[in-house]
Amino acid sequence: MKKLGLILITLIAAVGCACSMTKASDAVKEYLSKYNNKDSEVMVELDALVEEEDLTDEEAEKYKEVMKKQYSDLKYEIVDETYNGDEAVVTTKIKVYDLYQAQQDALKYKEEHKDEFNDENKVYDAKKFLDYKIEQMKKTDKMVEYTIDFKVIKKDGKWTVENVSTEDLEKIHGIYNYSND
Numbered sequence: 001m002k003k004l005g006l007i008l009i010t011l012i013a014a015v016g017c018a019c020s021m022t023k024a025s026d027a028v029k030e031y032l033s034k035y036n037n038k039d040s041e042v043m044v045e046l047d048a049l050v051e052e053e054d055l056t057d058e059e060a061e062k063y064k065e066v067m068k069k070q071y072s073d074l075k076y077e078i079v080d081e082t083y084n085g086d087e088a089v090v091t092t093k094i095k096v097y098d099l100y101q102a103q104q105d106a107l108k109y110k111e112e113h114k115d116e117f118n119d120e121n122k123v124y125d126a127k128k129f130l131d132y133k134i135e136q137m138k139k140t141d142k143m144v145e146y147t148i149d150f151k152v153i154k155k156d157g158k159w160t161v162e163n164v165s166t167e168d169l170e171k172i173h174g175i176y177n178y179s180n181d
Contacts, residue, residue, distance in 0.1 A: 024088035024152035025078045027159035031150070032094070035071040035172065042071065056127070059134060066137045070097050070174055079147070086154035091147060098144040099137050099174035106133040144178070146171040 034042055046067055050060045075095040082089050110117055110129055117132070119125040148168045152159050170176035 023081065024083065024154075024159045025081045025090050027152050027161050028078065028090045028092055028150045029076075031161040032074065032076050032092075032172075035074050038068055038071050055130075059127075059130060062131075062134045062138060066099070066134065067173070069138075070099065073097065074172065088152045088154075088159070090150045090152055092150060093145060093147050094172065095143050095145045096172065096174040097137075097140050098142045099140065100176055100178065101142060101144070102137045102140040103133060103175070104179075106136045109136075144174065146176065146178075148172075 033039075046064060050064060053060070055063065073096075077093045078090060079093055080091040106129075110132070114124070115122075117125055117128045119128070148171060150164065150168075151162050153162045154160075164172075167176065
């Protein structure tokens with residue numbers, strides 16, 4: 001599941017946005033609206049990545065539901081934008097479901113209730129735990145807020161969100177490990 005999340009956020013970084021808007025913040029709004037609107041590019045990438053994982057059809061659909069909910073309910077506010085010629089930094093506050101904490105809570109539960117994730121032969125069944133973890137992610141309604149500084153570059157008269165870091169993509173997806181901050 002972690003592999004899926006990292007691959008997902010890496011490829012979605014390529015989705016990017018080129019906007020002919022007049023302000024750098026317009027490019028950030030367009031970029032984030034692709035998540036909110038579950039843009040076809042985002043959904044195609046999500047489908048392709050889920051297909052590459054060792055998930056049952058049911059697990060894949062549940063995971064997609066989690067991510068679609070995350071995308072739809074992502075909230076954002078442009079806080080500031082600073083310009084240096086054809087480069088800008090757009091400071092944005094986002095609010096997303098705290099899927100990181102849901103996963104951590106699931107891991108803690110697993111440690112405290114190991115027998116629940118064993119098969120009929122009393123052997124640990126990773127699929128049982130994966131089902132449980134996805135269900136906990138699906139149920140979560142706890143949200144977390146982050147600040148992201150998007151780098152935006154003007155190319156050929158169009159503002160484009162550039163090089164969104166893995167850390168910032170993890171924040172957008174709600175899986176950022178903030179416990180080390």
